Amino acid sequence: MRSQSRITFYLLLTPLVLWLGLLIIIPHIDMLLISLRERISFGVYETSLAQYEKALTEPLYLRTFWRTAVMSVLATALTLMIAFPVSYYIAKMAKGRLQQVLFLLCLIPFYVSELVRTFGWMILLRETGLVSNLLQWVGLADRPIELLYTDATMMVGLVYTSMLFMVVPLVTTLESLDDSVIEAGYDLGGSGLSVLREIIIPHAMPGIVSGCIVVFMLSLGNYLTPTMLGGKDSLWFTEMIYNQFIVRSNWELGAAFGFMLLVLSSVIVWGMLWLTGRTLKETMG
Amino acid sequence: MTPDLECVDLVKRFGDTTAVNNVSFTVPPGSFFSILGPSGCGKTTIMRMIAGFLDPTSGDIRIKGGSVLDTPPNKRPVNMVFQHLALFPMMTIAENIGYGLRRRGMPKAEIARKVDEALDRIGLPGIGARKTDELSGGQKQRVAIARCMVLEPDVLLLDEPLGALDLKLREHMKVELKALQAAFDTTFVYITHDQSEALVMSDQIAVMSNGQFEQVGRGQDLYYRPETPFVAGFIGESNRWKGRIERVEGDALQLRTDSGLAMRATGAGLVQGARAEIFVRPESIRLAASADALSGFDNQLTGTVTSLLFNGAASRVLVQDDVGETLEVTLPQSGEFSSLQRGDAVHIGWGAGQATCFGAA
Amino acid sequence: MTRTILLAGTMLAGLASVAQADTLRLLTWGGYAPEDVVAKFEEETGHTVEVTKSNNEEMIAKLRATGGGGFDLAQPSQDRIMGPQMEFGIYKPIDVSKLNKELFIPSMLDATMGNTTVNGDVYGVPHVWGTSGLVMNTAEAGDTVKDYTDLCAPEVAGKVSYRLKRPTLIGFAFAMGEDPFAAYGDEAKYAEIMGKVEEKLIECKENVKTYWGGGDELMNLLRSGEVTASMAWDTGGWKLNDDNADLTFVAPASGALGWIDTFVLPAKGQADDVAYEWINFVMQPEVAAMITAAAGNFTASAGADEFAEDSLKAKYQASFPQEAIDNIKWYPPVPAGLETIEGEVLDRIQAAN
Numbered sequence: 001m002r003s004q005s006r007i008t009f010y011l012l013l014t015p016l017v018l019w020l021g022l023l024i025i026i027p028h029i030d031m032l033l034i035s036l037r038e039r040i041s042f043g044v045y046e047t048s049l050a051q052y053e054k055a056l057t058e059p060l061y062l063r064t065f066w067r068t069a070v071m072s073v074l075a076t077a078l079t080l081m082i083a084f085p086v087s088y089y090i091a092k093m094a095k096g097r098l099q100q101v102l103f104l105l106c107l108i109p110f111y112v113s114e115l116v117r118t119f120g121w122m123i124l125l126r127e128t129g130l131v132s133n134l135l136q137w138v139g140l141a142d143r144p145i146e147l148l149y150t151d152a153t154m155m156v157g158l159v160y161t162s163m164l165f166m167v168v169p170l171v172t173t174l175e176s177l178d179d180s181v182i183e184a185g186y187d188l189g190g191s192g193l194s195v196l197r198e199i200i201i202p203h204a205m206p207g208i209v210s211g212c213i214v215v216f217m218l219s220l221g222n223y224l225t226p227t228m229l230g231g232k233d234s235l236w237f238t239e240m241i242y243n244q245f246i247v248r249s250n251w252e253l254g255a256a257f258g259f260m261l262l263v264l265s266s267v268i269v270w271g272m273l274w275l276t277g278r279t280l281k282e283t284m285g
Numbered sequence: 286m287t288p289d290l291e292c293v294d295l296v297k298r299f300g301d302t303t304a305v306n307n308v309s310f311t312v313p314p315g316s317f318f319s320i321l322g323p324s325g326c327g328k329t330t331i332m333r334m335i336a337g338f339l340d341p342t343s344g345d346i347r348i349k350g351g352s353v354l355d356t357p358p359n360k361r362p363v364n365m366v367f368q369h370l371a372l373f374p375m376m377t378i379a380e381n382i383g384y385g386l387r388r389r390g391m392p393k394a395e396i397a398r399k400v401d402e403a404l405d406r407i408g409l410p411g412i413g414a415r416k417t418d419e420l421s422g423g424q425k426q427r428v429a430i431a432r433c434m435v436l437e438p439d440v441l442l443l444d445e446p447l448g449a450l451d452l453k454l455r456e457h458m459k460v461e462l463k464a465l466q467a468a469f470d471t472t473f474v475y476i477t478h479d480q481s482e483a484l485v486m487s488d489q490i491a492v493m494s495n496g497q498f499e500q501v502g503r504g505q506d507l508y509y510r511p512e513t514p515f516v517a518g519f520i521g522e523s524n525r526w527k528g529r530i531e532r533v534e535g536d537a538l539q540l541r542t543d544s545g546l547a548m549r550a551t552g553a554g555l556v557q558g559a560r561a562e563i564f565v566r567p568e569s570i571r572l573a574a575s576a577d578a579l580s581g582f583d584n585q586l587t588g589t590v591t592s593l594l595f596n597g598a599a600s601r602v603l604v605q606d607d608v609g610e611t612l613e614v615t616l617p618q619s620g621e622f623s624s625l626q627r628g629d630a631v632h633i634g635w636g637a638g639q640a641t642c643f644g645a646a
Numbered sequence: 647m648t649r650t651i652l653l654a655g656t657m658l659a660g661l662a663s664v665a666q667a668d669t670l671r672l673l674t675w676g677g678y679a680p681e682d683v684v685a686k687f688e689e690e691t692g693h694t695v696e697v698t699k700s701n702n703e704e705m706i707a708k709l710r711a712t713g714g715g716g717f718d719l720a721q722p723s724q725d726r727i728m729g730p731q732m733e734f735g736i737y738k739p740i741d742v743s744k745l746n747k748e749l750f751i752p753s754m755l756d757a758t759m760g761n762t763t764v765n766g767d768v769y770g771v772p773h774v775w776g777t778s779g780l781v782m783n784t785a786e787a788g789d790t791v792k793d794y795t796d797l798c799a800p801e802v803a804g805k806v807s808y809r810l811k812r813p814t815l816i817g818f819a820f821a822m823g824e825d826p827f828a829a830y831g832d833e834a835k836y837a838e839i840m841g842k843v844e845e846k847l848i849e850c851k852e853n854v855k856t857y858w859g860g861g862d863e864l865m866n867l868l869r870s871g872e873v874t875a876s877m878a879w880d881t882g883g884w885k886l887n888d889d890n891a892d893l894t895f896v897a898p899a900s901g902a903l904g905w906i907d908t909f910v911l912p913a914k915g916q917a918d919d920v921a922y923e924w925i926n927f928v929m930q931p932e933v934a935a936m937i938t939a940a941a942g943n944f945t946a947s948a949g950a951d952e953f954a955e956d957s958l959k960a961k962y963q964a965s966f967p968q969e970a971i972d973n974i975k976w977y978p979p980v981p982a983g984l985e986t987i988e989g990e991v992l993d994r995i996q997a998a999n
Contacts, residue, residue, distance in 0.1 A: 042733055043732075043734075060993050064997065127870075128872055146872075178369060178371060183365075183367070184372075185373070186357075186358045187358055187359070188364060188388065189359050189389060191388075194388060198373075198375075198376075203375055205375075231856040231857070232851065232855075245707060246703045247811070249707065249733075250989065
């Protein structure tokens, strides 16, 4: 009996260990080692911090790094601001069938691949695209307007891609808020704003934090949306990593960039938890 | 004296269904008013209209004489204790109680003083710093009331607040609620489907069914002098039959049930030959070993005990009479019948005054 | 660490491929192994061909990640063989005796073999060749754009596009009167040229609508008229010409850049014999013509011209008068180190405002 339960234990443990070990820990150690190398000549490498030094001293890399971080934070904040009313409507105002339909509508864009979705935006927003033509037809513009390749477009794309990942945790936490608690807030003299601030938002905090973490990480690690919608000025850090690895064959610098991104996302996620006074356990549990 | 709460011709329709149909009532200051009815009778709708969460289709709601129809819920001098209490889980007890005061912009020090006062009042001093989930059901109950009472509302609405408690605690809280109402000297409007809660605590009870008030009165009135068959059936237990009036002498009636049982009863406004519904409470029926002991009663029967339903003070016996009709009779706790067995022959009797009769369709 | 994983991976891959030794895993460009050619080869030989479509950078990155495993035959450009081989050792020498040399255009075979020789071993043989230059709407931009640098002219502001990759740097360098290929051996000189190109391209950034990434993206931009002139491959221009007679490929005044895509054997390829069979098969004139029809580019197959479509030949001749052919700048092998210089230049252009 006892040995049997032990076998079950190991059987359940094995996939976890394999997954963690083979797909996460070992590749990361390998990346770390690569990032600590410096090429001397053909096939000759030395251990050094040269890659990090380069990454931290070259203004271009630093600028891209911070730009990516700030834009990701901004995208997360925008997503939250748009997703919150949407989630509140789905969770609290919509009933029955309508609720399901709305939830499904949020899900539909994810039935197609990210590439197709991004192309969809490009078709809509390009100079000869739908929106531009519509504006001309209505008379708001007298010539074709290019709506692609700006930071704003990129932001739209990032928010759009992230919406679902914010809506799902928000709807879940908001649904768990008893309607009568909100009513009690009003009943005891609260205005809409104070009920939102003192009751709804504190209750939804776990959903807000976990949604923000996911959206932030998705934005930070997004490659397609910034490169395709941002165009010539996109300057996204993942693009830099891709360039170093694939285009320039400079794995060492690429690995160093990768680690910088890992550290950045860890710091910001930790900061987010610290700011909201939550532990990871509370948020995930 | 101006009543604290007055509802006039209140109507609420949801689409084709009329949830509240032309209800009017007044609640005098300082009284404990209950609305009692089965679920779906419209009592919660009335309460939500008073609180301001629903707008009446027509009619008026006046508090201290002034109409509040145009006042939003957060401005009404009415507060509500919700069915599941709806304490704010994200706040401490003190923050919960102080919430309404903070909304009124009261200075912090005064809020703290008022909160402490309220906690003393509900007998839970010093728990202000705790979280809501650290309290027992009864404690939460009291905090929910204190949270409303610090705002000194003209009327406190309570929506089945005891529903979630276990039986023992519920019994205890009934007494406590009544005491709190006296201590705060505030008008309580209490909604429940549990007649015992209503009967124990209320000064006045409105029995509600299908969106209308059947009868409004003291507990005793409803119990002893029900005005409608619904009230007679809903309040307390009853043996009930349908029958036909055979003879009328003023309020005294002679009638026969459909199963053939002849009976004397009382009832107003009934004519000979009319169909009627008869209610006799098990506790009004006297049980005796011999027919002599029942000589004073208008109705006398002999029968056999078919079942003993032991339930302490509320024990009953089921007696089947010669016609085949089964009656529920309260078992006296004097010890006289402690050896009663199934199959024993017994005599039962009740006065005509205890058999209440209503006209039936 | 890497080595162990790679070793384990290769062993697994090895086990798998022993069981199906007659499968050819081909890493190539889109259009270089069209379905009809693959079907014909499979029918004639009984082998199976698995085609993976890619580009130069990805091919090298893939082979580097596996130490030259995972594929049996690859097709990088000839200038991308010597450097990566010296650096990463991802290819294995080609036994030219196993190839039917008569199928190749001799001058091209010799040039490619010369360009891909490392330590006396030959690593590549030619397959498809073509040029990059200017694709434009001749009606709208034909008068303005004669060379790469004309893409920066105010007349075409906001209507031009090019890639942010090394061919653009090289092309601009030639158009600015420099000779970057001559500076391949001199890093300082090369860096100086690239510095000038960088300045020019940053100045030109205003003019660019977007830097294109994939061929289809560019086709869309040109077809819709959002872009009227662009730096691109010859075949792209010729394809567009079918739909709109105004759109075509133009060899720039400073010369089109010529590239040759090759056949190489990845270091850990498992099916060399099948790979040789495939090379000999596709170099047959009739088969080479099928590939030309699919890819739009001509091959190094001797005599395939006879089988090529007349319309394609006509477009080719229109784009390349004799002096333009003579003016083609063929990419020499890229020495290591230059790509780092170029990479930094490209990054700075990307970041400039």
